[in-house]
Amino acid sequence: MILYIGNNVKSSNVTVMAQLSQLLRKEGYTVTVSSSKENQFLRLFEMLFSVLKWSKQVDYVLIDTYSTKNFYYAFLVSQLCRVLKLKYIPILHGGKLPTRLKSSPGLAKMIFNHSYINIAPSYYLKEAFEKENFSVKFIPNNIEVCKYELKKRMLFKPNLLFVRSFSKIYNPQLAIQVLQELKKDYPTASLCMVGPEKDGTLQECKELVNKLDLEDSVVFTGKLSKQAWHHLASEYDIFINPTDFDNTPISVIEAMALGLPVVSTNVGGMSYLIKNDIDGLLVEANNVLHMTNAVKSLIETPSKAIKIVEQARVKVEGFDWKEVKKEWLSVLAS
Numbered sequence: 001m002i003l004y005i006g007n008n009v010k011s012s013n014v015t016v017m018a019q020l021s022q023l024l025r026k027e028g029y030t031v032t033v034s035s036s037k038e039n040q041f042l043r044l045f046e047m048l049f050s051v052l053k054w055s056k057q058v059d060y061v062l063i064d065t066y067s068t069k070n071f072y073y074a075f076l077v078s079q080l081c082r083v084l085k086l087k088y089i090p091i092l093h094g095g096k097l098p099t100r101l102k103s104s105p106g107l108a109k110m111i112f113n114h115s116y117i118n119i120a121p122s123y124y125l126k127e128a129f130e131k132e133n134f135s136v137k138f139i140p141n142n143i144e145v146c147k148y149e150l151k152k153r154m155l156f157k158p159n160l161l162f163v164r165s166f167s168k169i170y171n172p173q174l175a176i177q178v179l180q181e182l183k184k185d186y187p188t189a190s191l192c193m194v195g196p197e198k199d200g201t202l203q204e205c206k207e208l209v210n211k212l213d214l215e216d217s218v219v220f221t222g223k224l225s226k227q228a229w230h231h232l233a234s235e236y237d238i239f240i241n242p243t244d245f246d247n248t249p250i251s252v253i254e255a256m257a258l259g260l261p262v263v264s265t266n267v268g269g270m271s272y273l274i275k276n277d278i279d280g281l282l283v284e285a286n287n288v289l290h291m292t293n294a295v296k297s298l299i300e301t302p303s304k305a306i307k308i309v310e311q312a313r314v315k316v317e318g319f320d321w322k323e324v325k326k327e328w329l330s331v332l333a334s
Contacts (some may be wrong), residue, residue, distance in 0.1 A: 001030045001057050002332070005047050005077050008036040016021055016093075016121075016250055017064055023142070023321055027329065034171035044073055059330060060116065061088040067100040071107075074285050078111045089331070092136070095245035095268030096169070099228035100126035101325065106245055107133070112241050117331060122248040123270030131315030140252050145317050148257035150236050150301040156298050156305045158182050158189035160234035161260065163229055163251040164243070165195045166202035171265075173201075173208055174242035174286060180212050186299070189217065192236055196223035224252075238295055241265065244285055248273045256280070256312035261305045263294045280313040 006017045018140040021031045030053060035046035039140060050063060061081050065074040074090060081088040091110060101108045112118050112134045122311045125316070160179060164170045172183040173307045175191060184207065193205065193213075207220045233239075236300070239255035241264035248269045255262055264270050265281035274280035281298070282289040298305040 001054065002033070002060050002062060003050060003054050003058045004031055004033045004062045005035075005050070005059070005073075006062075007043070008033050009038050009043070011182065019142070020062075023144075023325065024328070024332075025228050026209065027179070027325060029332070036084065039275070039320065042136065042177055044076065047073060047077055048080055051077060055086060058086060061086050063088055063090045065097070065111070066094040067096040068094075070216070071097075071100055071104070071121065073112055075107050078115065078278075082114055086137060089116050090118050091128070092118065092120045092125045093247060095112040095124075095243075095247045097125060097247075101128070101132050101134075105132075108134075122269040123272040124297075125247060137327075139327045139331070140319050140324060141248060141253060142319050142321045143250070143253060143257060143316065145320040146218070147232070148254065150257070150313055151259040153237060153302075154269045154306070155302050156237040156261065158186040158258055158299055159236045160236070160238050160240045161194070161233060161255070162191065162242070164200045164241070165192040165223075166205060166247070167198040168201055170201075170243045171246045172205050172242065173212070173287060174288065174291065175240050176205060176208050176214065176218065176267075177288045178210065178240065178242070178295060179214060179217060181288055182295060183214075183217065184270055185296070190219070190236075190246070191240075192215060192219045192232065193225050193305045194221045194232070195230050215243050230258060231252070233260060236260065238298055240291070240295070241270070242291065243267060246270055257316045259309050259313065261308045262312065263291060263299050265291070265297070274312075277308075279308055279315050281308070 004021050021033050024031050034050035037043040037046050063074050079090050118136045119139050120136045126136045126138045162175045179191040201310040239260040239262045246268040262280040265285040267285050276282040281294040283294050
């Protein structure tokens, strides 16, 4: 039996957790997930209670581990697992997690030095943890590639798609500023922004759109299901990822699978996911001109965009569950 500890709140972005749980169940594992409580204290209580409740039956405890409040959840759950002598496996997430290793070295050692194994979904996090002398195994975030219909485009219009939660660290305002620059040369340019509110940034984005008179060119959809935004993606031609901090976001991997060329800031683990000018474009963080010029290069040189799309699809096929599950089954069978 596997107990998977993480944020399972319905209104949150739990794509990786939900997907991995479902896929492991298909492989014959019994997987219990905790917690779906919206209140943070109740969520923590349920996480800890779940460990106690299933301690006699569980073989492994998977713990989604991020850099902010969730880091303390992971710490408390991991230490309870130590007391109960349970094998726990932190799954590392978030571009700011390496910073947490330096700001909380003692807590980090208590979590990661005593785990059964630490799993990093990117080489960026793997290298960052190894520099701090933690043992880490790389297992990438996975998708079922067969479920992603590759749209083949011959031309690329200035229609941008952003898929991320509205959080300051993801800098969605930059996407709006890029649109404003694009409209100087492409008056019909548009931007669709998909994702839930996190910290007030969505309202700031709406105010910026109004200030720049872009109301007719920007659509805010709120959070959409995976199927809904995949369907929506066929109406757009370029995927934009303007973040200030990142690891290897699943939305970018999915965009690559769907045939959208990706323009992303070169932060965190993005250079480990995307090779610049090969399977995507990487630009300087928080630089409107650089990102705008990168988008223009795809519009003005469709042959370049087509090659990027083809190479990106080849890359993400390596993230297919048929390949990734071999690594997970090896860990869980050992």
